[in-house]
Amino acid sequence: MAELQLKGVEKTYGNGFKAVHGINLDVQEGEFMVLVGPSGCAKSTTLRMIAGLETVTGGEIRIGDNVVNDLVPGKRGIAMVFQNYALYPHMKVRRNLGFGLQLRGKPKDEIATATGEVSEILEIEKLLDRLPKQLSGGQAQRVAVGRALIKHPDVFLFDEPLSNLDAKLRAAMRVRITDLHKRLKAEGRPATVVYVTHDQVEAMTMGDRICVMKDGHIMQVADPVTLYERPANAFVAGFIGMPEMNLVPVVLTRGLGAQVTLDGQTIDAGDELARRLYCQDGPVTLGIRPQHLGVVPAGSPNSLTGTVTNIEFMGHEVNLHAKVGNAAFVAVVPSEAFDRATQRGDKVGLTVSGGHAHVFDVSSGENVSLRGQLN
């Protein structure tokens, strides 16, 4: 129940490797913040610095009003859920849950009450007298969450807690954790959460806000909708969304609308895009989500003509892969709207609706089409 602040936090490992490059992040009290990014982008490192399991080599971490840089983990008011649960293998579930309280010298009956309460919330009452090795992955995960919950920490830290579970269980646990977060808020003891994942579905569905990281830098911090609709740069645009956003190099010229030229073909992406732009004409990266790429018969007006390279039938929709010159596109088309006769090697037309297109600077990757509001 406290705010968490990272100010210019850096981490240089003992071997001289700089993993975190001065990141700033404010997590509000009661907020569910997700750290997401590709493997090796220092999500875990950041989380472990917040937890106190790694030293902070630069900057400042605050929890509530305290600078916690030099506090041991146990004194920071945090609780952590580890990827592989890290339950104490030789202790029964009951003792696993109560261990933290026991160390704080809490009386036995208080521990018992707290254990009962937590195990009821997480539906692990029946497991209390088992050893961790007698639990399934999902059960162990719930115990691990319980072990964090029982301490009423100011800040909850999760490091990829669901990555060892199968898809179904993962979906169920996702709901359970968000429900728990809402429930705590409703009960008037909101929990500040920092949740690390590399799974964008988890990030999008669970986070109040999402912090996208890359190579020890923060790329964008925003709520899921903003992140999806107004990605700050090409990296975020490509990272969030399934399948990935098409990012292709084009040449931009502005006349009446915004003309983009690719492989000798020029189409107009519309006024709407032109109004949002704040960049020079010339080479840029055009970003368009597969869902927003229109597929029309080859040669239709204002379309790019490409060659079909692959067709993936997904059930309710079809992923159509096509190439225009060297640029590869993916379009997601609803099954019923898809022409089943289409084959590999066929020519198709691709249309770009400017309302959903983004333009990124070639060198910095910055989104230069964010002026005004997207619709």
Next chain:
Amino acid sequence: MAAITDIPVRKGSEPPTAIELKHRRKALRSSILRYSLLTIVGLIMIYPLIWLVGASFKTNAEMFSSAGFWPKNPTISGYIEGWQTSTPYTFGRFFVNTMWIIIPKTIGTAISCTLVAYGFARFEFPGKKFLFMTVIATLLLPNVVTRIPQYLLFRDIGWLDSFLPLWVPSALAGDAFFVFMVIQFLRAIPRDMEEAARVDGATTLQTLIYIVVPMLMPALISVCLFQFMWTMNDFLGPLIYISSVEKYPVSLALKLSIDTTEAFAWNQILAMSVLALAPSLIVFFMAQKYFIEGISSGGVKG
């Protein structure tokens, strides 16, 4: 051992073909040969032990007159007289002395090794590499080299003819082998549990006691067992440092009977040897399960 099962037995009613039968016969023959050979070699290796037990029930006169291990006139006089000894003490006294050496030494070893290994395996500190190399170097150093300086040292402190020279080095993690063994075992245990304990608010020492030691148990049991057996069998250590008979452990006492009696009472010596074997055997069988787990699972603890 898989020889017979190696040959796939066909399911169904088809009778085995001639080739299959031939293969099976061959497999059977080869496994009979193998097992016979193993049994013979095994017997040869264990025969001295069997003979020892058998001979301890022989009379002294029969000892060398027949080569077989089965006593013609079984007697337990060897045990009775052996127990009495030629000294003012019974053999029981020597067993107590042995335990007096072993138990503090084993406990000291377990505690000190855990502390040192935990330090090496889990913490970064200046000079760690050098110190670790030193530990490993003492592992490679032949014992003999340090005997004399050690003897002089303990003489100067005035610890001769006491158990201290036997206890103290071990209680200060002097047995590098054990330290090394525990370190290897610890390295294979993921750190997450310890980190979880730290997040739960445990101090370093609490983490060690509540989390690390329980997980180390198999390794520690192996350490204790090795130390128990080696100390039980240690002859040179007590020989150098212990001079009064009342403090003799079993290993020295056995030799005592050879020295002092005019005609060697072999049956007594053998009888007491059998007794001297007993504690190690009992302890080993009691802890066998953990012992095997301890030496073999260093690398695969998940």
